Amino acid sequence: MLEVKDLTVHYDGALALRGVNLRVEDKELVTVVGPNGAGKTTMLRAISGLVREHSRGAREHPSMSGVIRFDGKRIDKRKAYQIAKRGVIHCPERRRPFTEMNVLENLKIGAYLRKDKGGIRKDLERIHELFPVLKDRSDQMSGTLSGGEQQMLAIARALMAKPKLLLIDEPSLGLAPILKKTVFNSIREISQSGVTILLVEQDVSLGFSLADRIYILAHGRIAAEGTKEELMNNKDIREIYLGL
Numbered sequence: 034m035l036e037v038k039d040l041t042v043h044y045d046g047a048l049a050l051r052g053v054n055l056r057v058e059d060k061e062l063v064t065v066v067g068p069n070g071a072g073k074t075t076m077l078r079a080i081s082g083l084v085r086e087h088s089r090g091a092r093e094h095p096s097m098s099g100v101i102r103f104d105g106k107r108i109d110k111r112k113a114y115q116i117a118k119r120g121v122i123h124c125p126e127r128r129r130p131f132t133e134m135n136v137l138e139n140l141k142i143g144a145y146l147r148k149d150k151g152g153i154r155k156d157l158e159r160i161h162e163l164f165p166v167l168k169d170r171s172d173q174m175s176g177t178l179s180g181g182e183q184q185m186l187a188i189a190r191a192l193m194a195k196p197k198l199l200l201i202d203e204p205s206l207g208l209a210p211i212l213k214k215t216v217f218n219s220i221r222e223i224s225q226s227g228v229t230i231l232l233v234e235q236d237v238s239l240g241f242s243l244a245d246r247i248y249i250l251a252h253g254r255i256a257a258e259g260t261k262e263e264l265m266n267n268k269d270i271r272e273i274y275l276g277l
Contacts, residue, residue: 120197132176
């Protein structure tokens with residue numbers, strides 16, 4: 034479903050990603066783990082169109098090169114809204130709710146590009162089953178939610194867009210352990226429903242717990258790829274990249 038080839042991104046001359054190659058198959062849950070500053074968020078931003086492609090003489094930063102294909106078609110030259118229309122939906126780091134709107138309004142914004150009113154109603158019902166707290170908080174201003182509730186809202190808002198590919202950036206960031214477990218159980222359920230997911234996560238144990246396959250990103254490069262068992266059975270990878 035997703036193919037990334039030789040993705041390179043510079044920020045004001047500093048190299049953020051160098052020659053990244055990655056693939057995600059239909060209905061897979063692929064996790065990318067790595068330390069802070071490894072380039073994980075930059076990678077997701079590049080896929081979803083939030084990093085502009087480099088053009089000669091351009092004054093804009095960052096700049097990007099490489100090829101990104103979704104469903105066999107190139108999207109690396111597309112604008113973010115065009116990529117979203119194709120079904121690649123980005124759930125960003127640090128949740129970022131529309132704080133001046135209540136929970137229900139945030140969820141409806143997620144479905145902005147959709148025209149199927151019946152389908153939107155059904156998906157809203159599904160969201161309320163998946164995250165009952167969001168139904169209870171429907172009229173509450175999203176900026177007053179707890180961190181865990183905001184993360185649930187961010188994922189739910191992305192789901193309301195009916196993604197073919199869901200990009201989730203650091204869902205455990207800043208959450209207490211019990212809330213991390215709740216959020217990751219929800220991500221597991223979303224994956225089991227057939228949604229293809231590319232998950233970025235700093236917490237190795239959480240990232241490994243869900244993944245069909247895993248990429249380790251370090252210093253802007255893919256350092257290793259494999260299943261949980263393959264990576265955990267490699268002593269060098271455990272010690273150098275996972276700190277285990």
